[in-house]
Amino acid sequence: MSIAWYLVVSALIFCIGAGGVLVRRNPLVILLCLELMLNAANLALIAFARMHGNNDGQIFALIVMVVAACEVTVGLGLIVAIFRRRLPIDVDELRELQG
Amino acid sequence: MSTIVFFVAAIGAIAGAIGVVALRNPFYSVLALVGHLLSLAALFLLLRAEFVAAAQVVVYAGAVMVLYLFVVSYIGGGATQLTPGGAPLRAVAGGAVLALFAELAIAVLGSGLKAIDSDGAPYVPGFGTPAQIGEALLTKFLFPFEVASLLLLVAAVGAVVLARRRAGTTLGDEPEDATRWITPRSLFTGTMAEAVGGPHRAQTEPEPVEELRS
Numbered sequence: 001m002s003i004a005w006y007l008v009v010s011a012l013i014f015c016i017g018a019g020g021v022l023v024r025r026n027p028l029v030i031l032l033c034l035e036l037m038l039n040a041a042n043l044a045l046i047a048f049a050r051m052h053g054n055n056d057g058q059i060f061a062l063i064v065m066v067v068a069a070c071e072v073t074v075g076l077g078l079i080v081a082i083f084r085r086r087l088p089i090d091v092d093e094l095r096e097l098q099g
Numbered sequence: 100m101s102t103i104v105f106f107v108a109a110i111g112a113i114a115g116a117i118g119v120v121a122l123r124n125p126f127y128s129v130l131a132l133v134g135h136l137l138s139l140a141a142l143f144l145l146l147r148a149e150f151v152a153a154a155q156v157v158v159y160a161g162a163v164m165v166l167y168l169f170v171v172s173y174i175g176g177g178a179t180q181l182t183p184g185g186a187p188l189r190a191v192a193g194g195a196v197l198a199l200f201a202e203l204a205i206a207v208l209g210s211g212l213k214a215i216d217s218d219g220a221p222y223v224p225g226f227g228t229p230a231q232i233g234e235a236l237l238t239k240f241l242f243p244f245e246v247a248s249l250l251l252l253v254a255a256v257g258a259v260v261l262a263r264r265r266a267g268t269t270l271g272d273e274p275e276d277a278t279r280w281i282t283p284r285s286l287f288t289g290t291m292a293e294a295v296g297g298p299h300r301a302q303t304e305p306e307p308v309e310e311l312r313s
Contacts, residue, residue: 001101001102001105001145001218002215002216002217002218003214003215003216003217003218003219004207004208004215004216005105005109006142006146007207007215008204008207009109009112009113009142011200011203011204011207012113012116012200013112013113013116013135014199014203015196015197015199015200015203016113016116016117016119016120016196017116017119017120018195018196018199019120019192019193019195019196020119020120022188022191022192022195022196023120023188023189023192024120026125028125028128028167028170028171028174029119029120029125029128031167032119032125032128032129032132032167033119033120035132036116036119036120036132036135039135039136039139042139042151043139043142043143046143046146046148046151047146049146049148049227050146050147050148050219050220051212051214051215051217051219051220052214052220053219053220053221053222053223053226054220055226055227055231055232055235056235056239056240058148058150058151058227058232059232059235059236059240059243061148061151062150062151062154062232062236063243063247065151065154065155065158065159066247066250066251067247067250068159068163069158069162069163069251069254070250070251070253070254071254072163072166072167073166073254073255073257073258074254074257074258074261076166076167076170076258076262077257077258077259077260077261077262078261078262079170079174080170080173080174080261080262081261081262083173083174084262084264089174
């Protein structure tokens, strides 16, 4: 398969993730959609690494996975803190940035 | 053969992505994301990224998704019924997404990269193996590697600080009693009776052994 096919799949997954971030209102699902977007970027990076026959893009993808894991831990910590305070788990309701 | 595998994996990845967005229950969304990640790992294997595919399955589809499942079952994702969203917002979001996809498709199909229509560079044995990735991580990319470890540490500490129990922030929680921790002996060296909530015997009544001595 040519590299362009992988890039089209990557673009499609990225768009689905972006649409999920815009439409869904549960912060957990928004985090999942962010994961989708990061994974689409990973697919593009690895496709380009294959195209150039160079490992550097794969290293970039690994670092992206590390950053995604950090984002997940902090995001889930925030969600647990929101749940502890009995606030609604809905990004439309969480408007105030005050403690 | 690789064409069949590509289409099966690509359809699986896209279906998983649609499942993440479309399913009502966050629990099923997480499961759809697991399927998506596994399909993506198959695509990585087709692109000769063996180590990244293995890391994707073990770390991402394994560990990170288990963390998600724990949090979803902790907050009881399916129970909270959200109010129905506005239809105008959906229309605007759909339009924005379609425009984004058109832009990306134009960028991919109209790019001047000559190799983009080929199957990639000729395969060199050892490309994408753990040996090559590890060597690159520890020589050429040593600084990003160390920064990544620092970032993981900061994220772990930050998650603990964010999600810890704070007095007064939880409803029905009695305010923190500082004297609770003041004990006659040093902390966490109590008896088993104290551990199960019994009275402080050393304080309330004298030990019978000492009476015998006097």
